[in-house]
Amino acid sequence: MDAAVVIRKHGSTLLAGIGIAAWLVALYLLAAAAQHPDTFERWLPWILFINITGLLTMFVLLAGKLLRLMREYRRHVPGSRLKARTVAIFSALALAPILVVYYFALQFLNRGIDSWFELEVNQGLKDTRELSRAALDVRVREFLQNTQAAAHNLSLLQDYELIGALDRERRESTALEFTVIGAQSRILATSSDRPLDTMPAPATDEMMLQVRRGRPYISLDTDSVGGYVIRAAAPLGANASSGSRVLVAMYPVPQQLSQLADTVQRSYTQYAHFVQLRQPLKSSFVLILTFVVLMSLIAAVYGALFAAQRLVKPVQDLIAGTRAVAKGDYDTKLPLPARDELGFLVTSFNDMTKRLARAREETRRSQQTVEAERAGLAVILARLSTGVISLEPNRTVRTANQAASAILGVDLEGAIGRPFFDSPGDSELFTQFLGAVKSRIEASDLDWREQIELQSESGRRVLMCACTALPSDIGGEAGVVLVFDDITTLLQAQRDAAWGEVARRLAHEIKNPLTPIQLSAERMRRKFLGSMNAQDAQILERATHTIVAQVDAMKQMVNAFSEYARAPDMHVARFDLNQLITEVVDLYRVQDSGADLKLALDADLPEISADRMRIRQILNNLVTNSLEALEGRDDARVGIETHLAEDGGGRQVVIVVTDNGPGFQRDLLGTVFDPYVTSKPKGTGLGLAIVKKIVEEHGGRIEADNQRAGGARVRISLPSGESGRSTKLREPRKGEQRRERV
Amino acid sequence: MKFPATSRFGGARTWLLLGAVMLSFGAHADGLEGRFEVRSADLQLKDGVYQLNARLDLPVGEAVRQGLAEGVPLTLELNLAIERVRQLLPNAGVAELTQRYHLQYNTVSAHYVLRNENSGEQESLPTVDAALEQLSQVRGLPVLDKALLTADRRYEANVRAKVDYGSVPFTVRMLMFWVNEWHRESEWYTWTLQL
Numbered sequence: 001m002d003a004a005v006v007i008r009k010h011g012s013t014l015l016a017g018i019g020i021a022a023w024l025v026a027l028y029l030l031a032a033a034a035q036h037p038d039t040f041e042r043w044l045p046w047i048l049f050i051n052i053t054g055l056l057t058m059f060v061l062l063a064g065k066l067l068r069l070m071r072e073y074r075r076h077v078p079g080s081r082l083k084a085r086t087v088a089i090f091s092a093l094a095l096a097p098i099l100v101v102y103y104f105a106l107q108f109l110n111r112g113i114d115s116w117f118e119l120e121v122n123q124g125l126k127d128t129r130e131l132s133r134a135a136l137d138v139r140v141r142e143f144l145q146n147t148q149a150a151a152h153n154l155s156l157l158q159d160y161e162l163i164g165a166l167d168r169e170r171r172e173s174t175a176l177e178f179t180v181i182g183a184q185s186r187i188l189a190t191s192s193d194r195p196l197d198t199m200p201a202p203a204t205d206e207m208m209l210q211v212r213r214g215r216p217y218i219s220l221d222t223d224s225v226g227g228y229v230i231r232a233a234a235p236l237g238a239n240a241s242s243g244s245r246v247l248v249a250m251y252p253v254p255q256q257l258s259q260l261a262d263t264v265q266r267s268y269t270q271y272a273h274f275v276q277l278r279q280p281l282k283s284s285f286v287l288i289l290t291f292v293v294l295m296s297l298i299a300a301v302y303g304a305l306f307a308a309q310r311l312v313k314p315v316q317d318l319i320a321g322t323r324a325v326a327k328g329d330y331d332t333k334l335p336l337p338a339r340d341e342l343g344f345l346v347t348s349f350n351d352m353t354k355r356l357a358r359a360r361e362e363t364r365r366s367q368q369t370v371e372a373e374r375a376g377l378a379v380i381l382a383r384l385s386t387g388v389i390s391l392e393p394n395r396t397v398r399t400a401n402q403a404a405s406a407i408l409g410v411d412l413e414g415a416i417g418r419p420f421f422d423s424p425g426d427s428e429l430f431t432q433f434l435g436a437v438k439s440r441i442e443a444s445d446l447d448w449r450e451q452i453e454l455q456s457e458s459g460r461r462v463l464m465c466a467c468t469a470l471p472s473d474i475g476g477e478a479g480v481v482l483v484f485d486d487i488t489t490l491l492q493a494q495r496d497a498a499w500g501e502v503a504r505r506l507a508h509e510i511k512n513p514l515t516p517i518q519l520s521a522e523r524m525r526r527k528f529l530g531s532m533n534a535q536d537a538q539i540l541e542r543a544t545h546t547i548v549a550q551v552d553a554m555k556q557m558v559n560a561f562s563e564y565a566r567a568p569d570m571h572v573a574r575f576d577l578n579q580l581i582t583e584v585v586d587l588y589r590v591q592d593s594g595a596d597l598k599l600a601l602d603a604d605l606p607e608i609s610a611d612r613m614r615i616r617q618i619l620n621n622l623v624t625n626s627l628e629a630l631e632g633r634d635d636a637r638v639g640i641e642t643h644l645a646e647d648g649g650g651r652q653v654v655i656v657v658t659d660n661g662p663g664f665q666r667d668l669l670g671t672v673f674d675p676y677v678t679s680k681p682k683g684t685g686l687g688l689a690i691v692k693k694i695v696e697e698h699g700g701r702i703e704a705d706n707q708r709a710g711g712a713r714v715r716i717s718l719p720s721g722e723s724g725r726s727t728k729l730r731e732p733r734k735g736e737q738r739r740e741r742v
Numbered sequence: 743m744k745f746p747a748t749s750r751f752g753g754a755r756t757w758l759l760l761g762a763v764m765l766s767f768g769a770h771a772d773g774l775e776g777r778f779e780v781r782s783a784d785l786q787l788k789d790g791v792y793q794l795n796a797r798l799d800l801p802v803g804e805a806v807r808q809g810l811a812e813g814v815p816l817t818l819e820l821n822l823a824i825e826r827v828r829q830l831l832p833n834a835g836v837a838e839l840t841q842r843y844h845l846q847y848n849t850v851s852a853h854y855v856l857r858n859e860n861s862g863e864q865e866s867l868p869t870v871d872a873a874l875e876q877l878s879q880v881r882g883l884p885v886l887d888k889a890l891l892t893a894d895r896r897y898e899a900n901v902r903a904k905v906d907y908g909s910v911p912f913t914v915r916m917l918m919f920w921v922n923e924w925h926r927e928s929e930w931y932t933w934t935l936q937l
Contacts, residue, residue: 129849136850206868220851221866228851260852268849272813276908 023054024273027295031288051291058298065305075257078323079316083308090304095297102293106286113282117275119483125271132264135257136220143251144218145172147232147412151247154180155236159245162189170249176229177201177250180236183210187381188245203248207233223242225436228253228261244615291311304491321349330357357717387463391420393477395441407463407486408433409456429454429461437467446480451487459694460670462488492673499675499689503561511558519549529606544734560686564675570614570697574607574721577615577653593627595659602643608653614694621687622657622714629661629712636660645717652717653698663706688714776801780931783901790888792935794822796880798903798928806872806907810854815846818877819904822885824935827896836897837886845873898936903928 029047060365069087089289150169157165162180165350170178170191179190179200185208190200210217210233217233229250236245253261314337324332330353334346378399381388387404389412391397397420400412409427421438423430432454440448446469463484470479525544529537578601585597608615623638630636641656664672664679671677673692678685688704691714695702707713776799783796800818802810810816820841825833842859848866854873857864867873891897904927 132850133852204865206872219866219868221853222848222851222855222864265848265850269813269815269846273909275812276809276814277910280910581806615847 018365019054019057022050026050026054027292030291055291055295055298058295058302058583062298062302062305065302069305078319079312082315083305083312086308086311087304091301094300094304098296098300102289105289109285109289110282113278113285117278121271123615125268125703128264129268132261134229135201136230136253136261137254139251139257140218140220140232143175143230143249144216144232144234145736146175146251147218147247147249148216148234150178150249151234151236154247155245155626159188163191167191173249173251175249177248179203179248181246181248183633201231201248201250203233203246207231207248208246212244227255228258310337313337314346318346318349323354325353325356330354330360386483389420389482391441391480391482393472393479395480396419397423399481404484407484429456433463433465433484437465441467441480443493444477446478452484455670459672460488461486462491495674496689496693500564503564503675507558507562510554514555514558518548518551521551564686564690564693568612572609572611574609574614576605577608577655578602578605578618578642580612581619581642581655584623585640588623588627595627595630595638597623598637598639600639600641605642605644605653606651606720608718610698610718611694618691618694618716619655619657621691625687626657626659626661626712630659633661644720647717651720655716655718656713657716658707658711658713660709660711663710663712664704666706669705673702691716778903778905778926779928780901780903783892783899783931783933785885785899785935786882787888788882790890791884792881792886794880794885794901795929796820796883796901798878798880800874800878800905802874809908810845810847810870810873813847813849814908815844816877816908817842817906818845819902819906820880820901823900824886825898825900827898827934833898836890839879839885841883843877844879889937891935893937897937898932899935901931 026047029043030051033044033047069080069084073084149174153169154162154165159182166178166180166189168191176194177190177192177200180188180201182188185203187200192200205217207217212235214235217231219231221229221231223229225740229252231248231250233246233248236247314334317334317337320335321332332353333350336346336350337343341534381399381401381403384401385403387407388400389397389400389404396418397412397416400416405412408430410423410430412423415423421434421442423434433452436452436454440446446467449464449466452463452465454463464487465482465484468481468483470481472478521544525540529540532540581599581601585599588595589597619640623640626637626638630638637660639658640654641654641658643654645652645654668677668679673688675686675689676685676687678687692702695716695718696717700716702717703715705713705715778801779799781797781799783794785792785794787793788895798818806814806816820839820843822837822841824836824838826836827833840860844857844859845854846857847854847870849870851866853866853868854870856866856873856876865876904925907924910924919931
């Protein structure tokens with residue numbers, strides 16, 4: 001690894017290590033400096049600086065960490081309580097022995113240093129001092145007597161006689177120096193055994209004052225080389241006064257005695273030195289000890305914090321990881337702290353989250369698949385023309401498609417989640433449907449299929465309904481799915497096809513023999529009418545007339561059937577529908593039908609693409625039907641209305657024909673467009689059937705119902721032909737064309 | 743032997759040492775009671791030599807007197823500096839003199855020995871008051887030859903005194919830096935020389 005990378009990565013640790021090492025060394029040197037002041041005097045400021053800096057740094061770091069821990073504790077940060085408890089326990093464990101050691105060390109220090117100054121030592125020194133003084137006092141008194149004797153001998157001498165006598169007296173004694181001092185401290189004479197070395201010792205003020213007061217002066221003094229001398233002074237003469245002469249003598253102290261006295265003085269001074277250092281030393285030692293203890297305490301608490309951090313970190317990670325998992329984050333991966341019990345726990349947690357993530361992914365994929373299938377099913381159901389309703393076990397609506405709502409004329413999608421059988425029955429069809437299925441479902445008859453006939457205002461509706469139980473996961477009552485299809489149109493188409501076949505057979509089987517019958521009857525009449533008597537001729541005439549008339553009637557009926565069954569041969573062109581309607585109505589007005597023909601035509605009606613003749617036939621049939629229904633009524637009214645309407649398939653041209661007649665019989669309302677269904681005594685029952693057929697050939701729709709105010713109403717919707725005209729018009733089938741030709 | 747600060751660090755108070763360190767950081771215990779200063783000083787020309795006469799205020803408390811009596815030494819250092827005054831520049835040094843005196847009780851002779859460290863002269867004094875009185879005054883100390891001074895220049899003389907009580911090691915002084923009872927310095931006493 002590159003050195004720069006190592007320094008960058010471990011730089012702070014390295015610096016901290018160097019700092020701690022320097023601090024420990026400085027601490028050791030501080031302790032050593034207290035014992036050997038002279039050795040470390042030069043480095044002491046630096047030693048102190050490093051120690052104080054280290055202590056302050058540690059203190060600041062510790063305070064920062066403790067404050068951070070307190071903040072985390074107050075904010076209930078996960079793991080902070082455990083960390084605080086761990087720190088408190090570790091700190092207490094470290095604090096107790098440190099304080100005990102500190103206490104006993106203090107006691108030992110105080111008592112140890114105090115023991116240096118035991119009373120016996122002090123007293124011994126004092127006794128030694130007193131002994132020394134006593135030993136010297138003997139000499140001092142002896143020297144004082146010698147001095148006084150010499151002074152007495154010299155007292156009678158004149159000043160000029162003093163020099164010789166003084167020298168003689170000094171030689172007779174053991175004095176180092178004799179000096180006679182006169183008034184104003186003037187030296188009158190002196191004698192010394194070292195005349196060239198030193199000047200005569202001057203008389204001190206104290207000495208002169210004491211002597212002149214009549215008291216002898218004697219004093220043990222130190223000389224400049226550290227030895228001892230005895231100074232004595234006595235007045236020359238009995239009366240001492242300010243002007244009298246004074247003999248000052250200086251005697252040597254024997255070398256052995258001087259050395260002993262010097263030793264006593266040194267010991268005494270040294271002891272005084274120790275005594276002076278006693279309290280500062282104690283304070284210094286206490287200070288250093290306190291310093292070390294304080295540092296140990298801080299280090300202990302810091303170590304406790306560090307250990308607690310190391311201990312709590314995996315637990316904090318686990319708590320954070322658990323919270324993340326609780327929030328749905330299964331990608332959490334915790335760092336492995338160590339290969340211990342916590343490490344095992346973290347590994348288990350990581351395995352668990354990995355498995356959870358895998359399971360969640362699988363669940364998500366399954367959900368996506370189910371959702372996709374459900375969406376596909378919903379699309380299929382929405383586009384299905386078959387109505388599908390599924391019910392929960394408690395018979396609430398689980399799903400319902402658009403077709404079900406359209407067939408039953410009720411918003412079933414809005415009823416999802418509500419009780420199915422309590423759904424609002426504002427639709428007559430739905431009410432009838434509920435009545436048909438409710439009893440069976442409530443009787444737990446959940447597997448059936450039957451055709452249900454419903455009556456509506458627009459006629460009879462036939463539904464093919466199947467009921468199936470849904471599988472139940474937990475047992476108990478099962479859900480239900482109802483599948484139903486409006487087969488009214490299918491049945492109608494089947495009936496139309498059947499009637500078409502009948503019409504074709506009629507046209508084929510009946511129409512052909514009618515002409516020979518008619519021709520034969522006319523031939524019989526022409527051949528035998530003239531040869532018969534009047535009575536027979538009358539009978540023949542009447543019989544043949546009847547035959548011809550009935551054959552004509554039959555021909556008309558057969559033609560009508562032929563017309564119904566004819567193959568569509570469309571001649572589509574664009575024309576103005578309003579104009580066509582006006583033309584048709586004008587014909588009826590000219591015939592003076594006796595009815596009031598009213599038109600309400602939409603002037604904005606576009607031209608339509610249709611077979612003009614067929615549309616004319618539709619109008620003729622409908623107007624004729626209405627006029628026939630209004631026969632005998634004075635207020636007969638027939639109305640024709642056109643307008644545009646929007647339909648799901650595009651714009652529709654709507655023709656509504658109404659009258660104020662009796663209307664359609666209710667029981668015939670569902671089959672009014674079926675062939676041979678009529679309420680008129682002379683009707684063939686094919687008029688509306690042909691109308692319906694033509695409308696369907698144009699891709700339109702026809703409905704018949706009764707008006708609330710009375711009277712019938714027929715509503716025809718035709719494509720406006722503006723788009724998709726060719727595809728909407730029904731193409732003739734080959735079979736139909738072939739049969740028409742037959 | 744007893745020191746003024748002895749009672750400050752006794753018994754249970756030791757436990758509060760750290761707190762005392764912080765609280766007494768700026769405090770100064772003073773073994774030399776009162777203000778230590780150079781009360782007066784002057785230079786007198788005698789026989790072509792300027793001689794220093796000075797008077798010091800050396801207020802010694804009872805504790806220091808007791809310490810002296812038990813053998814603790816007292817050292818006095820006298821600093822004299824004579825400068826030539828310059829207008830825009832710092833003063834130029836002309837002469838500097840340091841004189842040291844050592845006072846210690848001799849227990850065998852029961853006298854206080856005052857020694858001039860520079861000359862080696864010493865004097866025995868029977869009482870501490872006499873010794874301190876002797877130490878407080880400087881008489882006729884030759885400091886400067888007249889020839890070293892120029893008449894048309896202006897000169898300033900500065901005198902300062904330092905006193906050290908005992909012989910406390912530097913280490914202890916550093917450790918007990920907030921206890922200032924072993925060393926004192928006076929302010930500089932300054933006057934203009936009259937040539």
